[in-house]
Amino acid sequence: MEIKYELAKTLKEKPADESKLGFGHIFTDHMFIMNYDIGEGWHDARIVPYGDISLSPAAMCLHYGQEIFEGLKAYRTAEGKIQLFRPDENFKRMNVSNERMVIPKINEQDAMEALMALLNVEKDWVPYSEGASLYIRPFIIATDPYVGVRPADHYMFMIILSPSGAYYSTGLNPVKIYVESNYVRAVRGGTGFAKTAANYAISLAGQDEAHKQDYEQVLWLDGVERKYVEEVGSMNIFFVIDGEIITPALTGSVLSGITRKSAIEICRSKGYTVTERKITIQEVAEAYDAGKLDEVFGTGTAAVISPVGHLKWEDKIMEINDNKIGQISQMLYDTMTGIQWGKIPDEFGWIVEVK
Numbered sequence: 530m531e532i533k534y535e536l537a538k539t540l541k542e543k544p545a546d547e548s549k550l551g552f553g554h555i556f557t558d559h560m561f562i563m564n565y566d567i568g569e570g571w572h573d574a575r576i577v578p579y580g581d582i583s584l585s586p587a588a589m590c591l592h593y594g595q596e597i598f599e600g601l602k603a604y605r606t607a608e609g610k611i612q613l614f615r616p617d618e619n620f621k622r623m624n625v626s627n628e629r630m631v632i633p634k635i636n637e638q639d640a641m642e643a644l645m646a647l648l649n650v651e652k653d654w655v656p657y658s659e660g661a662s663l664y665i666r667p668f669i670i671a672t673d674p675y676v677g678v679r680p681a682d683h684y685m686f687m688i689i690l691s692p693s694g695a696y697y698s699t700g701l702n703p704v705k706i707y708v709e710s711n712y713v714r715a716v717r718g719g720t721g722f723a724k725t726a727a728n729y730a731i732s733l734a735g736q737d738e739a740h741k742q743d744y745e746q747v748l749w750l751d752g753v754e755r756k757y758v759e760e761v762g763s764m765n766i767f768f769v770i771d772g773e774i775i776t777p778a779l780t781g782s783v784l785s786g787i788t789r790k791s792a793i794e795i796c797r798s799k800g801y802t803v804t805e806r807k808i809t810i811q812e813v814a815e816a817y818d819a820g821k822l823d824e825v826f827g828t829g830t831a832a833v834i835s836p837v838g839h840l841k842w843e844d845k846i847m848e849i850n851d852n853k854i855g856q857i858s859q860m861l862y863d864t865m866t867g868i869q870w871g872k873i874p875d876e877f878g879w880i881v882e883v884k
C-alpha cells in the first residue's frame with residue numbers, strides 16, 4: 530500500500546511529567562487517514578498532522594452511529610524497543626465489527642502497515658516510564674452527507690495515538706463492581722460482539738447509576754433472562770470457583786476480548802482448567818456463600834487484569850478474597866505485562882516489534 534506523508538511543520542511539546550498523562554486527553558503530532566468510496570474501495574492512505582477533520586453535519590455516522598473502533602497499545606521496553614501485543618487480533622476483530630455494521634472490510638495487512646508507518650513517525654511519543662504506554666485508536670466512520678437510514682457509500686478509516694499513564698499508579702487495587710439488573714447492554718442477534726459506538730452509548734445510563742452509588746464499573750447480565758453474567762464496561766470477566774477458572778462463553782452479546790483470549794491461553798499453558806460457559810449471577814452468589822468464590826477479575830487492554838474486590842448484586846454485597854488481589858489474577862498480570870514490556874520471554878509469539 531502506498532502511503533503519502535505530510536509531516537507537521539512544528540511538533541508539540543511532549544508531556545514532561547509522565548505520571549500526569551492520565552488517559553485519552555493528549556494526542557500525538559500525526560494521524561493516519563484513508564478513504565473508502567463505493568466503486569473505488571479504500572484509497573488515499575496518508576499520514577497527516579493531527580487535527581480536526583471536516584465532516585458534513587449530515588454525515589451518517591453522526592446520526593445513525595455507523596462506526597466501529599479498536600483499542601490497543603504500544604509499549605517501550607527497557608532496551609528501548611517498541612512493541613505491540615497481538616495487533617493482528619485487533620485488525621481481525623475490526624473486520625468482525627465491520628461485517629456486523631455493514632462497513633466495507635479493510636485489508637488487515639494494509640491496516641497493520643498503516644499502523645507501523647504511523648508509529649515509526651511517532652516513536653518518540655511512546656512513554657518511557659513504568660506502566661505507561663501509547664494508546665492506539667483505529668476507527669472507521671460513515672461519512673455520506675445523507676439523513677436516511679441505509680449503509681453508507683463513503684467512509685474514513687483513521688488511526689490516532691494517545692500517550693497514557695500507568696493504569697495502576699498506586700498498585701493493583703481491586704475495583705468495586707455493581708451488577709446491573711435494570712438496564713441491559715446487548716442481546717444475542719444484536720451488536721454486543723462488535724466494537725461499535727452503540728454498545729457504549731447504551732451503557733452510559735447504567736455506568737452513571739453505578740457511579741452515583743460509588744461503584745467504578747457495571748457488570749452486565751444477559752439482556753433476555755437477566756441472569757447470566759456477560760461482561761464489565763470495558764472488560765471481560767472471570768470467576769475462580771473452587772479452583773476452576775470460569776468465564777462467560779462468547780454467545781454473541783459479549784466482546785471477544787484479546788486479553789480474555791490471552792488469559793485463557795496463559796492459564797491453560799500453566800496447567801489450569803479454564804471453562805468457557807454460561808454462568809448465572811445466582812451461581813456466583815451461591816459460590817460466595819459456600820466460601821468457594823476464590824477470585825473475580827476483569828481482563829482488558831486498559832487495565833490488563835483488574836481484580837474485583839467488591840461485587841454488589843441487588844442487596845447482596847460480596848467481598849472477594851478479603852478485597853485483595855488473588856493468586857491467579859496476580860500471575861496473569863505479571864505474565865501479561867511481563868510479555869508486553871519485554872521483561873519475560875514471549876513464548877507465545879504474541880509480540881510484534883515496531884522497527
Ligand code: PMP
Nearest residue numbers: 763764765784786787788829830
Ligand atoms: N469488553 C468490552 C465491552 C470492551 O470494550 C473491551 C475493551 N476492548 C473488552 C471487553 C476487553 O477487550 P480487550 O481485551 O480486547 O481489550
